Amino acid sequence: MPDPSEELRQQLLDVQTISPALRETYQKRLDALIHPPLTRQSSVLGTVLLILLLGCSALIVRADVLHHVAPLMLVGHLSLAVAFLTASFYIVRDLRKRKQSRTSVLSIAGILTVAAGILTVVALLLGLSHSSDPKALFGAFYVFVFYFACTTWSLDSRIAAAELSGREQALRIECRLADLAERLQKA
Amino acid sequence: MTRERQLHESELLVVRWKRGDRDAFEPMVELWEKPLLYYLRQLVSSEADALEVLQETWLRILRSLHSLRDPRALPAFLYRTARNVALTRLKQPELLELDAKEFQDLRDDRQSDCFSDFHNAEQVHHALARLPLAQREILTLFFLKDLSLEEMSALLGVPVGTVKSRLHYAKRAIKEILTQGENHA
Numbered sequence: 360m361p362d363p364s365e366e367l368r369q370q371l372l373d374v375q376t377i378s379p380a381l382r383e384t385y386q387k388r389l390d391a392l393i394h395p396p397l398t399r400q401s402s403v404l405g406t407v408l409l410i411l412l413l414g415c416s417a418l419i420v421r422a423d424v425l426h427h428v429a430p431l432m433l434v435g436h437l438s439l440a441v442a443f444l445t446a447s448f449y450i451v452r453d454l455r456k457r458k459q460s461r462t463s464v465l466s467i468a469g470i471l472t473v474a475a476g477i478l479t480v481v482a483l484l485l486g487l488s489h490s491s492d493p494k495a496l497f498g499a500f501y502v503f504v505f506y507f508a509c510t511t512w513s514l515d516s517r518i519a520a521a522e523l524s525g526r527e528q529a530l531r532i533e534c535r536l537a538d539l540a541e542r543l544q545k546a
Numbered sequence: 547m548t549r550e551r552q553l554h555e556s557e558l559l560v561v562r563w564k565r566g567d568r569d570a571f572e573p574m575v576e577l578w579e580k581p582l583l584y585y586l587r588q589l590v591s592s593e594a595d596a597l598e599v600l601q602e603t604w605l606r607i608l609r610s611l612h613s614l615r616d617p618r619a620l621p622a623f624l625y626r627t628a629r630n631v632a633l634t635r636l637k638q639p640e641l642l643e644l645d646a647k648e649f650q651d652l653r654d655d656r657q658s659d660c661f662s663d664f665h666n667a668e669q670v671h672h673a674l675a676r677l678p679l680a681q682r683e684i685l686t687l688f689f690l691k692d693l694s695l696e697e698m699s700a701l702l703g704v705p706v707g708t709v710k711s712r713l714h715y716a717k718r719a720i721k722e723i724l725t726q727g728e729n730h731a
Contacts, residue, residue: 363665365549368691370667372580377593385597392605393572523565526617530558537551 397457409450416443435481442474472513479503549691552577553618560617571611575604578621581690582628588674588686589632599635603628622697625687629701664689664720673723681716688713 377385397405419440423433449463486499555577562570582603586596606627614623664670670689674682687698699706 364689364691367664367667367670368581368689371671371689372584374668374671375580375584375587377583377597381594381597385601388601389575389604392601392608393575520565523561527558527561527565530554530561534551534554534558537548537554541548541551 395459397453397459401459402454402457405450405454409447409454412443412447412450416440416447419443429485431481431484435478438474438477442470445470553621556620557617560611560614560620563611564617571608574620578624581692582624585625585683585686585690586628586632588682589629589679599628599632602631602635606631621692622701625693625697626701664724666724669724669727670720673720673727676723677716677719680712681719684709684712685716685720688716 419436422428423436428436446467449467453459453463483499483503486495489495556574559570559574559577563574579600583596583600586599586603587593590596590599603624607624610627614620674685677685684698684702687693687701693701695706695709699709702709704712
């Protein structure tokens with residue numbers, strides 16, 4: 360048997376009317392809010408960032424070609440160049456679509472973090488291989504502290520994400536159960 | 547959609563938003579747009595103002611949704627934001643100040659959730675418009691059923707007992723209006 364309070368609620372909501380012209384204006388503004396177009400400020404910032412990233416990638420490659428670089432350092436340099444180029448790709452994609460996408464921001468953050476991780480490992484290995492040099496050891500120590508902080512932060516985020524993911528799954532199941540209960544009630 | 551289903555869906559959408567899924571906002575708007583607009587329409591004088599306040603409400607929600615700790619508290623969060631926007635933008639002092647004397651004798655009044663007296667939604671809708679603002683607000687919240695008495699009390703910034711007594715008076719007033727309408731008919 361339908362709940363009279365639910366019925367009244369639904370009927371009251373249905374009684375409410377909005378003039379089509381106002382509705383259209385509201386909908387347009389709401390769409391702009393939910394799917395924000397790229398602002399002029401964001402476009403300029405994106406372009407500057409793109410130039411910087413491409414410039415840095417070119418400088419890294421140039422340095423590796425012109426100067427002799429240790430293989431370990433070459434790995435670090437290349438991973439950084441690849442991260443910069445990937446970030447540039449996401450920026451170009453957003454600039455072309457004229458939309459700021461959250462997935463792009465997350466991807467850029469992710470790839471830069473991976474590159475920073477690789478560089479950290481490289482710096483640590485280089486520091487350890489020159490253990491007689493106090494300067495290298497100190498460098499390795501500081502980099503290790505930085506890496507430890509990053510790992511802690513990353514683990515925290517992952518745990519929070521896993522908790523939310525578990526909750527999401529549980530809620531999906533509850534929604535399905537509520538759906539089934541609603542259908543059974545109607546039948 | 548039943549109330550239980552709506553609450554689960556809302557909670558799910560908040561969790562999705564917190565996980566970085568921006569696509570969760572649009573269904574959230576679809577789910578809550580009608581009741582919020584109905585509530586705001588009772589607070590502000592025109593349809594255009596209500597839509598403007600609603601739009602501002604969504605903007606604030608979009609900016610502050612990440613700060614919502616308990617996803618189950620979304621309905622209260624939405625109504626509170628909508629009310630605050632309505633208060634600041636449209637300066638409705640009547641919402642903040644009520645004549646305490648009017649309600650002082652009804653602290654222990656028992657609340658009945660009986661909806662059988664309100665069977666004609668259209669009549670109820672028109673009768674709501676004839677009530678004073680404070681009574682209209684509390685009764686709208688009661689009919690929409692999205693908030694518990696405790697949540698209503700937090701929203702309005704008054705004790706639960708006051709919410710109950712306001713509801714009592716508001717129901718009595720709307721019943722009188724409905725009866726007058728039937729007699730005229």
